Amino acid sequence: MHIIRVKDLRKKYENVEAVKGVSFDVRNGTFFALLGQNGAGKSTTIEIIATLKSKNEGEVIVDGAVLGKDDDAIRKTLGVVFQYSVLDKELTVRENLAIRAGFYNMDKERLRTRIETFSSLMDIDAFIDRRVKTLSGGERRKADLARALLHSPKVLILDEPTTGLDPKSRKDLWELIQTIKTETDMTIFLTTHYMEEVLDADHVVILDEGLVKAEDSAENLRLKHASDTLRIVPKDARLSQALKDEGIPFTWKNSIVMVPLKDAFEGLSIATRHKAHFESFEIVKANMDDVFLNITGKELLENGTENPR
Secondary structure (H helix, E strand, O other): OEEEEEEEEEEEEOOEEEEEEEEEEEEOOOEEEEEOOOOOOHHHHHHHHOOOOOOOEEEEEEOOEEOOOOHHHHHHHEEEEOOOOOOOOOOEHHHHHHHHHHHOOOOHHHHHHHHHHHHHHHOOOOOOOOEHHHOOHHHHHHHHHHHHHOOOOOEEEEEOOOOOOOHHHHHHHHHHHHHHHHHHOOEEEEEEOOHHHHOOOOEEEEEEOOEEEEEEOHHHHHHHHOOOEEEEEEOOOHHHHHHHHHOOOOEEEOOEEEEEOOOHHHHHHHHHHOHHHEEEEEEEOOOHHHHHHHHHOEEEOOOOOEEEO
């Protein structure tokens, strides 16, 4: 069931402990997400699993192979798209793939077949014979993905894969990743600070300052750690008094009354009872930004930095 198992993983750099006893399991064939701001320990964890960095303590098992003993087997199981491209910019995409194929003793016929697969799946024909340095951000990401998938890995690791991409390229890349998962049933392991990228994850681990703070499906985390909100534009002060009289908790935000809800039906009931006192209302569904804030006390911003509260 579990293709990756991480137990009590620790990594220290001089006086800084980047990973502080992290444990989690990744089930075979699922979409797993490691969520946290930059500096949370996500990339360090990935690099240890991928055999690129040593650990100080803990255990990592990938498809039955033990880190530190069976590293070659682990590398064959994983395909990794790193946060920053590892392609040789002076070579063409085809040349980069050919070099990578040599690491797996892949003959020319097998390489040709794999390139044909990528061409039909991600349309790389248009730029496969161009130098990497001439590619757009979206094209380069497709080339990175082709490199990671070249040896047909069981697990595709995506370390902040959309960093630096424009919105359209991000959307296109995710559509491609979803297609790959659907057609191959490959395990997808994502690290990200973009909330919308984890909404479809089967399992989410929230990492903060090198520690696991919470884990569950995205929907269960939302239900446990955040609430929907009734947002009301009041006509006058009578609305706040009416809410106080009923003992309904609320806050003000930019002249808007914010009421935390148990569910959407509670919001409808409150709005119906007090409709004479407001101009308009809306019920806002809790999202992963709210979850992260409530669990860690920090907001995740678009650039991945945190905003302590």
